[in-house]
Amino acid sequence: MSLLGKIKSTMGLLKEVDLNKLATINEKIDLKQAMDALGDLDDRQLKGLMKMLTSKAKKGQHQLPPIDGDFYNLDLKLSSAQRDLQMKVRNFMEDEIRPLVNDHWNRAKFPMEIIPKFAKLNITGVPYEGYDCPNMPFLMEGIIAQEIARVDVSISTFFGVHSGLAMGSIYLCGSEEQKQEWLPKMQKLEKIGAFGLTEPNVGSAVSQGMETTCKYDGENWVLNGQKKWIGNATFADVIIIWAKDIDSKRVKGFLVRKENTGFKAEKIEDKMALRIVQNALITLTDCKVPESDRLQNANSFKDTAKVLKMTRAGVAWQAVGCARGAYESALKYTKKREQFGRPIASYQLIQNHLVEMLSNLTAMQTMVFRLSEMQDQDILTDEHASLAKVYCSMRTRDVVSRAREVLGGNGILLEHDVARFVADAEAIYSYEGTKEINSLIVGRAITGYSAFVN
Ligand SMILES: Cc1cc2nc3c(=O)[nH]c(=O)nc-3n(C[C@H](O)[C@H](O)[C@H](O)COP(=O)(O)OP(=O)(O)OC[C@H]3O[C@@H](n4cnc5c(N)ncnc54)[C@H](O)[C@@H]3O)c2cc1C
Numbered sequence: 001m002s003l004l005g006k007i008k009s010t011m012g013l014l015k016e017v018d019l020n021k022l023a024t025i026n027e028k029i030d031l032k033q034a035m036d037a038l039g040d041l042d043d044r045q046l047k048g049l050m051k052m053l054t055s056k057a058k059k060g061q062h063q064l065p066p067i068d069g070d071f072y073n074l075d076l077k078l079s080s081a082q083r084d085l086q087m088k089v090r091n092f093m094e095d096e097i098r099p100l101v102n103d104h105w106n107r108a109k110f111p112m113e114i115i116p117k118f119a120k121l122n123i124t125g126v127p128y129e130g131y132d133c134p135n136m137p138f139l140m141e142g143i144i145a146q147e148i149a150r151v152d153v154s155i156s157t158f159f160g161v162h163s164g165l166a167m168g169s170i171y172l173c174g175s176e177e178q179k180q181e182w183l184p185k186m187q188k189l190e191k192i193g194a195f196g197l198t199e200p201n202v203g204s205a206v207s208q209g210m211e212t213t214c215k216y217d218g219e220n221w222v223l224n225g226q227k228k229w230i231g232n233a234t235f236a237d238v239i240i241i242w243a244k245d246i247d248s249k250r251v252k253g254f255l256v257r258k259e260n261t262g263f264k265a266e267k268i269e270d271k272m273a274l275r276i277v278q279n280a281l282i283t284l285t286d287c288k289v290p291e292s293d294r295l296q297n298a299n300s301f302k303d304t305a306k307v308l309k310m311t312r313a314g315v316a317w318q319a320v321g322c323a324r325g326a327y328e329s330a331l332k333y334t335k336k337r338e339q340f341g342r343p344i345a346s347y348q349l350i351q352n353h354l355v356e357m358l359s360n361l362t363a364m365q366t367m368v369f370r371l372s373e374m375q376d377q378d379i380l381t382d383e384h385a386s387l388a389k390v391y392c393s394m395r396t397r398d399v400v401s402r403a404r405e406v407l408g409g410n411g412i413l414l415e416h417d418v419a420r421f422v423a424d425a426e427a428i429y430s431y432e433g434t435k436e437i438n439s440l441i442v443g444r445a446i447t448g449y450s451a452f453v454n
Helices: 003-016 019-028 031-039 043-061 080-107 114-120 138-151 153-173 176-187 301-336 348-376 382-406 408-412 418-430 435-447
Strands: 193-196 213-216 221-231 238-245 251-257 263-267 279-289
Touching (some): 080 114, 138 153, 153 193, 153 238, 153 251, 221 238, 221 251, 238 279, 348 382, 382 408, 382 418, 408 418
Parallel strands (some): 193 238
Antiparallel strands (some): 213 221, 221 279
């Protein structure tokens, strides 16, 4: 290189130098001595040194990508206000809920103290218009369900039963007076709701074989029967009870208040999933309900089905949240856990599990996103909601089982959250229509043949 070339290249190098950094380095090592030593090295030695330094820097400073289960950036489809709300819910779940869930899940206790804090988020009754409800798109209801379930499926079930099934029954089937009485207070979580449809002897076939009865005695409706699995019912203020009218043989809906005589709710113990949710066995013994507490626009099971259609999409989102929580926990774990001297995330077989989880999760997310768009466009059918519920609850089972697998023995400890997601995925799989029942709904729609009963 000519002298001029050398000067130019030195000037170029000097331009790049951060003098402050150089001064700091000079405090730690004798730079002049180091430069002299470097000057004595030949080309081959210099290349070797550079290789060593860059590979050390890579190892030391290896920047791991952030953990985020939204691989296709669906969040970019939200407005900034919607994204802010999503983050508000996420922060609440991380700060207030995550620290207490495993302990409460273990003890099968519901953290009552979170209810007023939850109310402050103003996310109850998201899609409803009026009655102090936010009146946001169904898409936001889904995003919120995902965010809650991402941390804990029990809390998301508490919320789904209250805001979706119970408030939804009143919103879709109540009279104006009933809506005015209940919805604003339920929106603020001052009153809590439950939804009683399933019975001890009749689950999937409840549309046809409901055993709980109602009969008007000239003064009141008299309800008799039992309801099983009813979430929130041990502490709810109002329980929507569906019962068959002995006279008209039609299904009617009732606002049963917890203080009604003849109403009893006993907690179902020893569940292996959703342990935080307080599910009850309800017994109605000559339970008297005034006509003013009969849902005025619920005239047959078709009206009950309207409520289920509206909320089934939310359950599909819940499955997505469960899968996302398990995937993110598993990914985090595999980056930290070292075996054979390296993080297990660096092994091909572990990466295969992670990619399978992520592909399932991403397929589910894109599916429910479209599902909610259809709900917002009012073109959602029962079979659309059923397909998403079937697909997402099946794929979630696969995701959580892979998450449990990459955690090894720790996968069965509550401490890492994954064990809880594994158990809770089982409840999502069964409620709001089992895989078989939702498949039969879709099967009927695409073939034109009903295969429910032979
Ligand atoms: C944790 C949890 C919370 C719940 N919360 C509530 C709640 O708040 N309110 C409420 O009302 N209910 C609630 N449920 C009830 C839930 O909706 C029912 O469990 C569900 O509908 C299935 O009914 P089942 O459990 O009685 O099963 P069954 O109906 O007895 O079904 C048993 C099996 O038979 C299959 N099967 C039934 N019929 C057919 C057929 N024709 N063809 C093929 N297979 C068939 C089912 O798919 C299933 O695999 C909850 C359930 C759970 C587990």
